[in-house]
Amino acid sequence: MEICEKISKILSDVKCKKPLVHNITNYVTVNDCANIILALGASPVMADDIEEVEEMVSISSALVINVGTLNYRTIESMIKAGKKANEIGIPVILDPVGIGTTTLRTKTVERLINKVKFSVIRGNMSEIKILAGIDAKIKGVDSEDTTKGAKKIARELALKLNSVIAITGEKDTISDGNRVCTIENGHKMLAEVTGTGCMTTALIGAFCGVSQDYYLAAVSGIASMGIAGEKAYRSLEENQGVGTFRVRIFDNIYNLKDDDFIEGGKIYEC
Amino acid sequence: MEICEKISKILSDVKCKKPLVHNITNYVTVNDCANIILALGASPVMADDIEEVEEMVSISSALVINVGTLNYRTIESMIKAGKKANEIGIPVILDPVGIGTTTLRTKTVERLINKVKFSVIRGNMSEIKILAGIDAKIKGVDSEDTTKGAKKIARELALKLNSVIAITGEKDTISDGNRVCTIENGHKMLAEVTGTGCMTTALIGAFCGVSQDYYLAAVSGIASMGIAGEKAYRSLEENQGVGTFRVRIFDNIYNLKDDDFIEGGKIYEC
């Protein structure tokens, strides 16, 4: 079965099973993450008090940890929730937003990786390079980098961390250590709206909630956002811009159909 | 006077008096709550530090407490604010988001109900059943349930807690212990956008800010969201979805007119 057909299949599973996705995320894009999970057909829940995260994890199908606006209170909740998720065997997805920009972020992601087994880690090239121990020139949390060498980095880090590594940017690279693919869907306007990275990670969480092939789930989440972004851009009329584009992202995730992947998916495995 | 005419009247009062509605709410839907209160014609304020909540309550016309992303810091602020609101005689509205999913949520709502007198409590059937002490199968915070027996539950819990109880879902049921009604406005797409429940509670808060008939205020808030949802759905064109729908909810709350209730209100008292 071609990968695009597999994606169609797990999209159907998401809509049918409506997995509950627990998010410990940042307050900048949390509303977008909840809405994109709903738009895909899954069910979001946000809870970050240390007293309740374990119980919330226990009724969830996936846990997404995003360090975008981490603080000493939520860091401990992230670790506790992640450990519980490992214990009960649900996938944990990490978005290491801004790792490398501050010591707190870098140390926190290190602590998380040491204490929690992640099924998928999604970041931009700068963030993944920091994770991989390669110096990267960083500018805030919207860093860009060439995709040169991305496959090598993704594959090696995947093996090292025993996790699917997803590097998103102009082109996206995903590897589980064995398999590796490049996705060429998307539109550059996605970088001009806050939270499209966080939302992609949230979508991966939703797909992980129904598939134990986390590589496929990561590819599905990233391809979904890419295709929705392309369609959102194509729908824009004169004088419209990022405001309308952002609204259309939700419309297009909501309306994703099998054909969108089979006809429009630019996913190249190698 | 028919109930729909009464709603038209208090909608005018909201637009005229612009009551200040203090919200201690969650960080997922807080922006939506502020915007929906403004769209209706009232004025929102959000403040949750324990040092300032009493003063903020003192200049407000209603207080809305939503436990959607409660934490140990904000729980104490909710209690302090609620007590102050009771003391000065302004209505307090509770949204027990996700009660029953974690011990923290259940215990916190119990504490709140023991320490604060609520004018209105709005939740979905699962949440209200937990409050009423009836077991409910719960799935995150978007639980659904049959509306069977809703009137009985609402009426009995209203008498027990001396509070208006509003159960929202496919059909909505509202009771103050004596009066009870069912609202059949709304559209199922409302469940596919995060925060429509929180926003409904915020609207109830705005209506409570100008009317001492909290049953009527609850009916008004729920009918407003239902009618706005219907009109938002009807306005959708091909290829549009939850993104555009969400924008149109705000448009339609903003443009609510007397006739919307009188001609479109499906409110059945019994």
Added chain:
Amino acid sequence: MEICEKISKILSDVKCKKPLVHNITNYVTVNDCANIILALGASPVMADDIEEVEEMVSISSALVINVGTLNYRTIESMIKAGKKANEIGIPVILDPVGIGTTTLRTKTVERLINKVKFSVIRGNMSEIKILAGIDAKIKGVDSEDTTKGAKKIARELALKLNSVIAITGEKDTISDGNRVCTIENGHKMLAEVTGTGCMTTALIGAFCGVSQDYYLAAVSGIASMGIAGEKAYRSLEENQGVGTFRVRIFDNIYNLKDDDFIEGGKIYEC
């Protein structure tokens, strides 16, 4: 060079240099602030843990402090970040949301002003009057006031605090103590959407990130929002309202062009 031509120039600089703007802001409008900074062409970052704010300031071109949902944790972060910004010489912009409504807000803004040198302070008339020590009748955070005497207040407070003072409302008044101007762009619907004040402050932060003339940067931010608001309103069709208007604000900030200022700017220096 006319002021509108100068604004066109620094708008180009923003789009070219993409300054990183660090925001310690409220959780109500934080997503809007990030998106409006991106829409203008700059790069936002939000970080508020006391352990990381100094490092984040160190890689930023401007710091925006907004006390909209302050709490004891973030207040200390604001002060630490502000001091660091002063030390390294990047501009700090203050939005004293709701000063005068609670003692905590008033005392916190006093502390901030005593410990941090602000390049620009933007508020509505009620907020600025409180800052200036003049009594003002306050209603939540959406206070309005006559603009009568605004120039005098702005000029005198600017001299006293050695900061650009920007008073926004139906008409806007900006002064650095020497220069003073009035802006008559904007539309009253801007007051019916939450966060348009916060977003204006965020835009000022982006402009301050590329210009050392903070008076010009403040004028640029306010004129940008005013012009975008006018165009957003003009684009509305029947049955549309604040929901669509809000989306169009982002579209119009994104599409701002030189001509918008040169042909549409209503900026009167005196």
